[in-house]
Amino acid sequence: MNAEPDTRSRILATAREMFHSRSYADVGIQEICAGAKVQKGSFYHFFPSKQDLAMAVIDDMADDWAHGFVAEAFDQALPPLERLDYMIDAAYYWQKAAKDIEGRMPGCLFGNLALEMSTRDDVMRAKLNAVFDKAMDKFRTTLDEAVLTGALAAMDTEATATAMLAYLEGIILLAKARNDPEVILTLGPAIKTLRIEMRH
Amino acid sequence: MNAEPDTRSRILATAREMFHSRSYADVGIQEICAGAKVQKGSFYHFFPSKQDLAMAVIDDMADDWAHGFVAEAFDQALPPLERLDYMIDAAYYWQKAAKDIEGRMPGCLFGNLALEMSTRDDVMRAKLNAVFDKAMDKFRTTLDEAVLTGALAAMDTEATATAMLAYLEGIILLAKARNDPEVILTLGPAIKTLRIEMRH
Helix, strand or coil: CCCHHHHHHHHHHHHHHHHHHCCCCCCCHHHHHHHHCCCHHHHHHHCCCHHHHHHHHHHHHHHHHHHCHHHHHCCCCCCHHHHHHHHHHHHHHHHHHHHHHHCCCCCCHHHHHHHHHCCCCHHHHHHHHHHHHHHHHHHHHHHHHHHHCCCCCCCCHHHHHHHHHHHHHHHHHHHHHHCCCHHHHHHHHHHHHCCCCCCC | CCCHHHHHHHHHHHHHHHHHHCCCCCCCHHHHHHHHCCCHHHHHHHCCCHHHHHHHHHHHHHHHHHHCHHHHHCCCCCCHHHHHHHHHHHHHHHHHHHHHHHCCCCCCHHHHHHHHHCCCCHHHHHHHHHHHHHHHHHHHHHHHHHHHCCCCCCCCHHHHHHHHHHHHHHHHHHHHHHCCCHHHHHHHHHHHHCCCCCCC
16 A cells, blocks of 8 residues: 555645645645645655646646547547637636636636746746647647648648637636636637738 | 825835736735835835735836827727737837846736736736726727728627737737747737627
């Protein structure tokens, strides 16, 4: 019997929920230990610093999403444009469920951390950009396929994919400010109108 | 001679710079007093709490922008669609100048605070939403005029204006994560492709 993986998971889950629903700076290690019911010594055994913990939280959430609704949304069996609809729907239902439970729309953990920490932590910033790169790549592959099958006219798919990711983060930002997931549903479908032409 | 307005302005300017380049939680009152060279007693005379200070900082920045580049961008003498280009250019040059001075792109103070504080401070959230409402109204008026003059086909101008504001916040978020103002310049022009049709 080895309790270690369980202890580590408990710290991760507690930190993830606290960082997401509040902020990185607002949550202290002591509070995380109390929430996860672990001793500080045990915490430092798994995570030498709060930054190390944040890195693991980002990996953990990115992995969950990559194997969860991001995988479902960008399923190659769906027509390309329906994948975009699915992604918006998934973001809406996820935020709505979180608000129904906690009364607060937490927004996107990656966007939250990017705005809170980018000027002060280049290690975390690099980690977040790697997550954004992967998301952007899903959009780009989708757009490439839509162009190839004639569903969309030729465009700069890389720039447009980045624009779509920015828009998704932007509508989640505004919805969080309004504490209203319906903003995602109202604004989301317009993601398909974004277009950046190829440079000549 | 009355030094009070000067003292208050100094506190405001110091806090604004610190909140913007770092975050709300990361900056303490003691540090603001030291930076502004004022005593704590004097600080509390003007601002009973850190939250009161943040409210004044938001007002101060929103006023500066409303009378500065937002007024220039949304000048009624400009054709409607050129106002959108101007707004993107202004955001780019502002962020670029800030990065050239500090080495870091600070992003949008309102967007930063919205993601950091929305789940925890409804007073600040309401204040930020009032700023977003005003910005959204500028976009809406512009779109209404573009539709009226035939520059754009009829659309849901209110929803599209909100989409444009979300997109602006989203591209600034991504540019901040990349610490690269050029992202604003690359993605910005696509703001004009966003469209939400009227509901029937």
